[in-house]
Amino acid sequence: MTERKRIALLIDCDNVSHNSIEGVLEELAKYGMVNVRHAHGDWNNPSLSGWIDRLHPHAIRPIQQFAYSKGKNATDSAMIIDAMDLLYSNNIDAFALMTSDSDFTPLVLRILESGLPVYGFGEKKTPKPFVDACSPFIYTENLIPEEEDKPIATKTPSSKNRNTLRGDTSLVKLLRTAAEQTSDDDGWSHMSKVGHYISNNSSFSAINYGYKKLGDLIRATELFEIDMRSNGKAMYIKDVRN
Numbered sequence: 001m002t003e004r005k006r007i008a009l010l011i012d013c014d015n016v017s018h019n020s021i022e023g024v025l026e027e028l029a030k031y032g033m034v035n036v037r038h039a040h041g042d043w044n045n046p047s048l049s050g051w052i053d054r055l056h057p058h059a060i061r062p063i064q065q066f067a068y069s070k071g072k073n074a075t076d077s078a079m080i081i082d083a084m085d086l087l088y089s090n091n092i093d094a095f096a097l098m099t100s101d102s103d104f105t106p107l108v109l110r111i112l113e114s115g116l117p118v119y120g121f122g123e124k125k126t127p128k129p130f131v132d133a134c135s136p137f138i139y140t141e142n143l144i145p146e147e148e149d150k151p152i153a154t155k156t157p158s159s160k161n162r163n164t165l166r167g168d169t170s171l172v173k174l175l176r177t178a179a180e181q182t183s184d185d186d187g188w189s190h191m192s193k194v195g196h197y198i199s200n201n202s203s204f205s206a207i208n209y210g211y212k213k214l215g216d217l218i219r220a221t222e223l224f225e226i227d228m229r230s231n232g233k234a235m236y237i238k239d240v241r242n
Contacts, residue, residue: 005032005093008086012099013041014075018050023143024121040079102127136205165221187242191235
């Protein structure tokens with residue numbers, strides 16, 4: 001049995017909404033156990049009141065950081081110090097940074113140099129350098145739960161979805177390259193290998209396109225032949241152009 005990753009989640013409460021924290025924790029549960037949960041911010045600031053209600057239910061420890069001088073973000077510095085302390089402790093296998101601030105890009109690069117993955121979560125306003133540095137990066141707007149009294153829409157393939165996805169040239173290139181680089185001699189690629197290739201080479205996440213799984217997104221593009229093997233448990237894909 002593969003040992004689950006120990007993940008440290010550091011939250012920049014000044015730059016990200018509390019509304020998606022449940023979705024972030026659910027997403028991280030796919031990768032391992034979030035045994036460190038630190039929320040950084042000036043808790044005297046009324047703007048963080050929404051976060052206060054989320055702390056205890058999700059076992060998140062608030063880290064107080066006073067604003068020592070106006071116009072300076074002391075939270076950033078405290079969060080970076082916290083991350084480096086955790087990195088040097090050797091008790092963490094991966095980091096998750098919840099922020100929309102590109103100032104943390106050097107921190108991501110430093111953690112990556114140590115061989116640890118960094119999962120990024122931020123709002124759609126997050127600058128591209130930070131998005132690209134993380135693997136994967138998920139926009140938090142896509143993780144906000146549906147209203148309980150609102151019917152949950154089922155994602156079904158349609159020509160509109162297909163055409164929109166195919167019109168994203170960077171997405172098409174990424175999927176085709178991943179399939180090509182991981183294909184066997186017969187041209188078929190195992191989905192697990194495709195997923196690993198993509199995660200190792202980009203900040204891509206199917207969630208940002210409205211799909212919970214990479215396989216669902218690939219089906220929607222209709223760019224690949226699909227072959228389900230091992231009694232439907234293993235998915236293989238092949239470029240329809242081949």
